[in-house]
Structure formats: C-alpha cells, structure tokens
Amino acid sequence: xxxxxxxxxxxxxxxxxxxxxxxxxxxxxxxxxxxxxxxxxxxxxxxxxxxxxxxxxxxxxxxxxxxxxxxxxxxxxxxxxxxxxxxxxxxxxxxxxxxxxxxxxxxxxxxxxxxxxxxxxxxxxxxxxxxxxxxxxxxxxxxxxxxxxxxxxxxxxxxxxxxxxxxxxxxxxxxxxxxxxxxxxxxxxxxxxxxxxxxxxxxxxxxxxxxxxxxxxxxxxxxxxxxxxxxxxxxxxxxxxxxxxxxxxxxxxxxxxxxxxxxxxxxxxxxxxxxxxxxxxxxxxxxxxxxxxxxxxxxxxxxxxxxxxxxxxx
Numbered sequence: 009x010x011x012x013x014x015x016x017x018x019x020x021x022x023x024x025x026x027x028x029x030x031x032x033x034x035x036x037x038x039x040x041x042x043x044x045x046x047x048x049x050x051x052x053x054x055x056x057x058x059x060x061x062x063x064x065x066x067x068x069x070x071x072x073x074x075x076x077x078x079x080x081x082x083x084x085x086x087x088x089x090x091x092x093x094x095x096x097x098x099x100x101x102x103x104x105x106x107x108x109x110x111x112x113x114x115x116x117x118x119x120x121x122x123x124x125x126x127x128x129x130x131x132x133x134x135x136x137x138x139x140x141x142x143x144x145x146x147x148x149x150x151x152x153x154x155x156x157x158x159x160x161x162x163x164x165x166x167x168x169x170x171x172x173x174x175x176x177x178x179x180x181x182x183x184x185x186x187x188x189x190x191x192x193x194x195x196x197x198x199x200x201x202x203x204x205x206x207x208x209x210x211x212x213x214x215x216x217x218x219x220x221x222x223x224x225x226x227x228x229x230x231x232x233x234x235x236x237x238x239x240x241x242x243x244x245x246x247x248x249x250x251x252x253x254x255x256x257x258x259x260x261x262x263x264x265x266x267x268x269x270x271x272x273x274x275x276x277x278x279x280x281x282x283x284x285x286x287x288x289x290x291x292x293x294x295x296x297x298x299x300x301x302x303x304x305x306x307x308x309x310x311x312x313x314x315x316x317x318x319x320x321x322x
Contacts, residue, residue, distance in 0.1 A: 023177040023202025024093060024120065024152055026059025027237050029227035030066035032274055033080065035288040041076060043083055045284045049227055050087050052283055056230040059222065060093035064122055064154075066226050068271065069097055071290045074109070078116045085117025095120040095152060101128035103139045107146045114147045122152040122180065127159035136165065137172045144175040152204070153179040155189070163196030170200045180224055182206035187214045194219035208270070209233060210260040213249045216240050225256075228274040228281075232256050255311070262307055267294040276304050280312040 031053075034045035053061055063069060063081055072080065081096055088094060096118035098109040103126070110121055123143065125136040144151060153169065153176055155161040160183045161169075170176050179201050181189045186207050193203050202222075205215040209225035213236070225233050232255040239248035259277070263270030268289065275287035296304060 022150075023221070024060060024095070024150075024204065025202050025221040027222055027230065027233045028060035028062055028093070028095065028204070028224045029053060029058055029230045029233070030062040030064050030224055031084070031227045032271070032278060032284075033067045033069075033072070033290070034275075034278070034284045035286070035290055037286065037288070039288075039290060041072075041080060042285060045278075046080065046083060047087060048283045049278065050084055052281075053227060053230055054088065054091065056234050058092065058230050058234060060095060060120075061088065061227075062095040062097070062122065062224055064095070064097035064224075066274075068290055074112070077109075078112055081113060081116040081118060090119075093119050095122050097122040097154070098143070099124045099154065101126045103142050106139065107142055110143045110147045110149070114149055118149065120150050120152060120178075121147065122154050124154040124156045125159040125161065127156075133165050133168060137169055140169060140173045140176060144173050149175065150178070151176045153201075154182065154206075155179055155193075156182050157184065163192045166193060166201065167196050170197060176201070178202040178204060180204045180206045181215075181220070187211050187218065190215045190220050191218040208260045208264065210252070210257055212236060212256075213240065213245060213252055217245070226270070226274045228277040229256055229259060258307060259311065262303060265300075269294070269296060269300065272296050273304055273307070276308050277312060280308045 031049055034042040036042045061084065069077060085094055094117060096113040098106055098113055098121050100106040100109055113121060123140065126139055140151065153161055166179055179193060181193055181203060183189050186205055190203055190205060203220050205212055205220045205223040209223040212223050236248045236252050239251065259273060263273045271289045272287060275284060275289060278284040279287045
C-alpha cells in the first residue's frame, strides 16, 4: 500500500492495510451454514483483489457456535491457501475464554486476530493490556485492535497497548464520530499502528485524508470499495468520493436505520448477485417490515442490475 497523504503514517512498515472485507455468513433454510455459498463469496473476494478477509461481527459470529466458528474459518483458510491475510475476531468478556478462542482460531488457519477490550465490566487499562498480552503470548499472531462503542479505545490507551504488546500492529476505529477519532488516533500513535476505518466504510475518503490506511466493510460491496481505494491511491479523491456517494452510501444509509437491518440488506445484495442462495439472517433478528422490503428491493435493483431477481425477503 502507498503511504497515507500528508506524510501521515509515512514510516509504517507493518500492520494491516487496504480493503479487508468482513464475510457475511450464508445460511441454509434449516439454519445451518451454507458452505457452497460461502465458497462463492470467498471466490468473489479473490476476484475483487481485496487485501484480506475477516470473520467478525458482520459475519454474525456471535450467533455461531464454537464449532461453527472453527469450521467456517477452516473452510475459508483452506480455500484462500495463504493468498491474503485471514482475520478472526476472538473478542470475549473473559480472558481465558478469549485465549481459548484465539488458540482455536490459530489452529484453524487464522493469520491475524481482531479483538475489542472486555466490555461486560469496566476493568481499566491495565487489565485490558494484560488481557491482550495473554492472547498474544498464547498464539504469537498479530492483533488488530477493535475500537467499538461498547468498548472504546482512546488514543492514549492505544499508545500504551502498542508499547506493551508488540504484536498489536493495527487498530480498526469504529467509535463515533470515526473521522475525528481517526484524526486523533493518527496524532497519538503516528507510525506505530496501521489505522483502519470501520462502521461500514461510509467515511473512507475523509478517514483516508486523515491517515487511515484502509477499511473493513461488508463483503457484499468489495468491488465498489476496491474501486474507491484504487482511486484514492491514484490521488483522485473527487472520483473516489463520487463513487462512494453513488454506490456505497445509499446502502449504508438504508442499512443503519434500525436494529440489524444491515444484515438483511447486504445478504440481499449477495443473493441478487447469485453469490448466496438465500438472504437468511440467523435469529434473533428484526425482520424488515413491508415498506422496508420495498426499499431494499429498489436499492438492490439499482445496485445489482441485470441479474435475476432475488428470492423474496423473509
């Protein structure tokens, strides 16, 4: 990847950069994982030329059993055969649980871990650092910090973490507003961490201007995010913003209106593109109402034209 503008993160030599989509998990009618559709999704990521693949909240990971997590990760690892980084979210409120999940992920083929701080009880920075150090020591895998609203990571804490746990080399910024948080994070950590945007990638252009080195969007829009990224790297911010505004923001705008609607929308896109067989979201979920289903169908028609119409949303 090229260096960020204005010399920000100029000396960065490690960390995760570029467009690293989070896979959505396809489900069969009986609720089991549809591994045929998953394979098609990973093939689509490879064709798009993405810089890595993640399995995380966007994958409904919190609805998967430990066995399903391992099997899904192993299936993806076997398919990509080391051609790109493979990141697994192993966040958990307990250190022993997180260590166990991390060790299982390492054995199943993850090349990186993604973790947000324990969020069940506030524990303070020392406990967060100990938590991360235990995981790093157990697996020896590089770690992507996840700065999320339920467990925010301040720039000062990020700097303490990277100094104490050398395997932490990247942070995904998702606390709002992400643009100012990216700006503050770059100012605090400089070239010590690669900084990625999050929260759907809708402010990628603004984050890039402030030193972000990539983003982790939903896999359903990998081609569009790669198009924006290539334009940013070429220095054409106007074209990048135009593409983001016309192709990415309409999906984000609809997807973040309520509850977990974004799962239904992004799976509808993948179904319409003939990558998923069905747009099932594993329960519990809030099913779109009749008016929202009309809006999803109209958006999908615009974003994925010329394809056979998707199965009716359920």
